[in-house]
Amino acid sequence: MSDHSVNLPLFPRLPALALKGMPLMPVSMALSGFARRIAARHPAMFRRLGEYNAARFVLDPTDLPLSMLLEPLNGRPRIHLSRRTLRGDARIAGPLSGLLGLVHGAYDGDALFFSRDLVIEGDTAAVLALRNAIDDAELDLSAEAQAMSGPFAAAMRRLIAMAEARTGVALSRHEEDGTW
Amino acid sequence: MVMEIVCPAGTPASLRAAVKAGAHTVYCGFADETNARNFPGLNFERDEMREGVAFAHDHGSKVLVAINTFPRAGGEEMWHRAIADAESAGADAVILADLGLLAHAAQHHPNLRRHLSVQAAAANADVINFYADAFGVRRVVLPRVLSVPEIAAINAETEVETEVFVFGGLCVMAEGRCSLSSYATGKSPNMNGVCSPASHVDYHEDHGDLSAKLGGYTIHKVGAGQPAPYPTLCKGCFQAGEATGHLFEDPVSLNAEALIPQLAKAGVTALKIEGRQRSRSYVAQVVRNFRAAVDAQAAGLPMPEGMLASLTEGQATTAGAYKKTWR
Known part of the structure; x- marks a missing residue:
């Protein structure tokens, strides 16, 4: 990291250790389902990805003992978690808070990259396309999770708000101007 | 009078972020080779442009469409169509660089305001006045090679509005004439x-x-x-x-925020922020910062303290050619 590092919050060590024993296959399936639900609500994101819908993105939260393979697949995304080194066309690595902050518009990707808070390797064009497609989609993972929670939506909202306040991680969409 | 800030938008979300952050004007381009930020996942489809212009107009902002690359021989139709589509989308102006394209726009779209892109590298009053006389150009984006006194000298000799870059990536070459990238990538x-x-x-x-x-x-x-x-x-x-x-230039970005009062005194109409390839987070932060700065300048207040260093591409800034202190 450089002098202009953003000081991204790191995932707490104890819960991260607990993830080492987590069964990855059901979580991968659940995340894939979650991603498909988001995809159905944001088809423009996949149009914007264009030819990079076929790319394989390795997302590597460096403060977690696992990484993720994301395949957009023209709006039928698939997510696969692994504790082993994953191979793909491009790799984006950084603290989980940085990756989630990019999704929610809390951080600028170029700034995180130039400050060395984020590492990008492999197909740079694919990474750019993914970054631009996600940035334009104005995703809010918190709202999506609430929408899937049925009668527990309010409890989910409170839980996410509490986690956001305690960790400093952007778990919901960052509105660029609070007055709007 | 408040100086106009002209803000970048690579995506519809960035356009909305710029407008919400206080942009007087937003510039953007179509998702093809007609604009100089033809990057993966970036730019506007036709329907997105129409919706973006409508959103901006609803909130009192203008939209300029950059069609500022140079048409390929035999492929001019793509550039002609871009101008026609920008006009039908309701754009407030097009930003052009190519002489033939300027002539085409003046002849076929006389009511569409024409701005001269920085890609045209118009760096003195004679050539700017030529563009105004020949093609009805109303505004010129000045190359980033001029000092503040040189900009003042240009404004003293032309009625054409001038727009200058104040923040973002910096090319010290005369824009439109750099081929370095082509040697390595084709x-x-x-x-x-x-x-x-x-x-x-x-x-x-x-x-x-x-x-x-x-x-x-x-x-x-x-x-x-x-x-x-x-x-x-x-x-x-x-x-x-x-x-x-760094034999050509240091990896620094332009930040001329502190020079806004001098640029106003030099007769500059509009301040341009670079960065259509950047995120909506960048756009919102930079636009908010510069809107506060031009509002302060108009009110005769001191320039607010800048907070933008971490957003610059090289993580370091310069006042560029506006203050010529080259090594």
Whole structure:
């Protein structure tokens, strides 16, 4: 990291250790389902990805003992978690808070990259396309999770708000101007 | 009078972010080779442009459409269609660089306001007045090679509005005439809209050292703790004789925020922020900052303290040619 590092919050060590024993296959399936639900609500994101819908993105939260393979697949995304080194066309690595902050518009990707808070390797064009497609989609993972929670939506909202306040991680969409 | 801030938008979300942050004007381009930021996942489809213009107009902002690459022989139709589509989308002006395209726009779209792109490299009053007389150009975006006194001299001799860059990536070459990227990648910023296309950029980290390659050539390598190297040849690090360093230019970004009062005094109409390739987070932060600055300038207040260093591409800033202190 450089002098202009953003000081991204790191995932707490104890819960991260607990993830080492987590069964990855059901979580991968659940995340894939979650991603498909988001995809159905944001088809423009996949149009914007264009030819990079076929790319394989390795997302590597460096403060977690696992990484993720994301395949957009023209709006039928698939997510696969692994504790082993994953191979793909491009790799984006950084603290989980940085990756989630990019999704929610809390951080600028170029700034995180130039400050060395984020590492990008492999197909740079694919990474750019993914970054631009996600940035334009104005995703809010918190709202999506609430929408899937049925009668527990309010409890989910409170839980996410509490986690956001305690960790400093952007778990919901960052509105660029609070007055709007 | 408040100076106009002209803000970048690479996506519809960024356009909305710019408008919400207080942009007087937003500039953007279509998702093809007609604009000089033809990057993967960026820019506007036709329907997105129509919706973006409507959103901006509903909130009192203007939209300029950059069609500022140079048409390929035999492929002019794509550029002509872009101008027609910009007009039908309700754009407030088009930003053009090519003489033939300016002539086409003046002849076929006389009511569509025409701005001269920085890509045209118009750097003196004579050539600017020629563009105004011949093609009805109403505003010129000045190249980033002029000092403040030179800008004042231009404004003293022309009725054409001037717009100058105040923040973002910096090209010290006379814009529109740089071919460095083409030598390494075969792709031209002026023809294909891509300087150092991402498809030819490769970063590799090894034990904390980060190297940047363009077209297979390593152009810079930095150690742990140093800002990531910039992927363009002009900001690469080279060895010549016994000297090693940034031989073309330092990897710094422009920040002329502190010069806003002098630029106003020099007769500048509009301040341009670079960065259509950046995120909506960048756009919102930079636009908010500059809107506060021009409002303060108009009210005769001191310039607010800048907060933008962390957003610059090289993590370091310069006042560029506005204050010529080259080594």
